[in-house]
Amino acid sequence: MSPEGKKLMNIVILGVGFMFIFTAFQTCGNIEQTVIKSFNSTSFHASGYTSMAIIYGVFSASNLLAPSMVAVIGPQLAMFFSGLLYSGYIAMFVYPYTWSFYTASVLVGIGAAVLWTAQGNVLAINSGEQTIGRNSGLFWALLQFSLLFGNLYIFLAWHGHEHISDKDRQTVFISLTVISLVGCFLFFLIRKPDPDADAAPGEPQEALLQTESSEDTLRWSCSVLWSQALDAFVQACKLLATKEMLLLSLCIAYTGLELTFYSVVYGTCVGAMTRFGQDAKSLIGISGICIGLGEILGGSVFGLLDKCNRFGRSPVVLLGLVTHYVAFYLIFLNIANDAPLAPESGTDLRAFLEPSVGVALLCSFLLGFGDSCFNTQLLSIIGFTFRDNSAPAFAIFKFIQSILAALAFFYSNFLLLHWQLLILVVVGFLGTLTFFSAEQHARSTCRDSDYDSI
Template identity: 65%
Template structure:
């Protein structure tokens, strides 16, 4: 097998492993609050929203130490052990206890930071200037398919269920745990590639076994790289462009919370949907996934082409999301996010419609793909020499805002949550416009002075 085919195979394995892991984890997050609502009449007392707030809060802080962990352990083992922690969190729902629920919420936040840092290193180590765009697209597409399969399983398994029984809960989470474990094991199929032209100085991808005779020098080098990345992150975080983009990044965290945890819970709480309510959570996740896959493919190509610029795509995402929020406001009762295990009998402004609920899910996924593809594109353009610190800031801001959103989702009615999304979406789009115009001016200046 040629080196290029070997690298492509590594990317395919990486994408399939993440697809399986997040098929399990995203499905778990989508149904967690609904499942917990059925548990809170027992000795278990917890909140899915609070758990996810803890996860994203710890995830944000752990981005500061994740590069050091990956440098010491290596990308392959970092992803494997992080995957085991993801599996443990999912398995906890088989026989949940309040203490284990919140303890694993903290641990998985650390694992998430290590996992995504290692993923970035693996993707970079298996790419060069010509293949980084293609490989990123392959990984994105495979990852987004995770929105489809687990939620389809939920739809089939919970069809006709009013309250999630202990037997149904255990069956679902045993299956999800096995799927997550299979994804973790797949990381061992990734083989160490030859040095990438993107990072010729790095050698932390692959199996990373043993300690060489130059172990002390290697350790010192790893520490220096981790320290340099931290210093660069601090410096980049206060630049004009990054401050502007941080508003857009914060919005992606807020809307991530809404479509991945809150909205599915709202649909499952609408008693007007009858026996279909719980299974509709799965269909909602599938609809979000379809929007993500479609948008990721189309807008990823537009971003690569660059003919129309990023602003029109970002603006389209805002329009699509505003339409989704308006339809949700009309269709979903205001108390749906915080209703009890018995659901809500309230009505919004129209009779609850399954079609509107699922169409809104599709729009949420489509808009999310607009924002993420353009943010990834502009970060890669503005910070080509400092991509790791730049993407670390992205994850830091996104996860902080997601943690805040999961916290307030315990208390705020739907209309107030939608208002927060509208305000941040509007200002996030305006700030992205200014950052994009700045990037365009920089490119024009480079072309102008380069031609003199």
């Protein structure tokens, strides 16, 4: 296999591994709050929103240390062990207890920081200036297939169920745990790419994967490993203060807020609408599938066809904002204001229009499509701008995104739907403006030939 073919295969394996893990985890997040409301247990008193706030809060705090962990054990093992923590969180729902629920939330937050930092490192090292856009889109499209399979299973398993029984819950979460474990082991299929003759100076090719021989590994002393760890932490702190990252930070923050909304809050709202009929709970699965279809379409169009885009990244981000604004307006008209906080029995209230399942599912698709517009372009611009320091740069990306996601999960415990939509509208607008500035700065600091070849 050619060196470029090996890199492309690594990206495919990376995307498929993440697809399996997040088929389990995103499906878990989508149904989590609805499942918790159905528990018949006096030993479990917890909130899915609070759990997600803990996950993303710990995630954000761990991101500045994650590059050090990746530097010490390498991204391949880092992704494997982090994936195991995701599997443990999902397995906890088979026999849930309050203490284990929140403990698992802390652990998966740490694992998420390491997993995504290692992913960014693998993506950047297996990409060149001409392939970073394609590879970002390919990875994103494969990842978002995770929203199809798990949610389709939820729809089929819960169709016609007004209440989720213990047996229903256990069957679903055992299946999701096995799926997540498959994704963890797939990471061992990734191979170290051949060094590029034109690799950027200082690019850590040798640190990509732990495929060195045991003899080479034994030569590594603890002092060298911890020196790498400290250097990665210092680089992350320095990158956080750069003009490029500061310009991108508000746009990244918006992706954290809307991640909370589409991944958990909106599905909970759909399941709470009694006016959707007795299949409202199973519609959570269909909503997740529609989000996934939007994500896949966006990742394919704006990633795989990236070479056809000669106008830069800003038009794609603007399209994402407009798409989200349309979705927010339709949700405002279609979903009851108290839906995010409704009890298990749901809400009988209506918004400004007679609730429509078709409109609700269209909004799911638009949320996914708009999210892919933002994320594919952020992955592309960060991978291009910080190619020599990819692990710290992606750690900062996830640090900003996750701390805002944690904030959003926190306020989702008490804010009604309309207030949540208003926050998204304002931050989305400001984030898009700052992305335009970051894109213009990237154009001005790079040679036109380099930039246009992306």
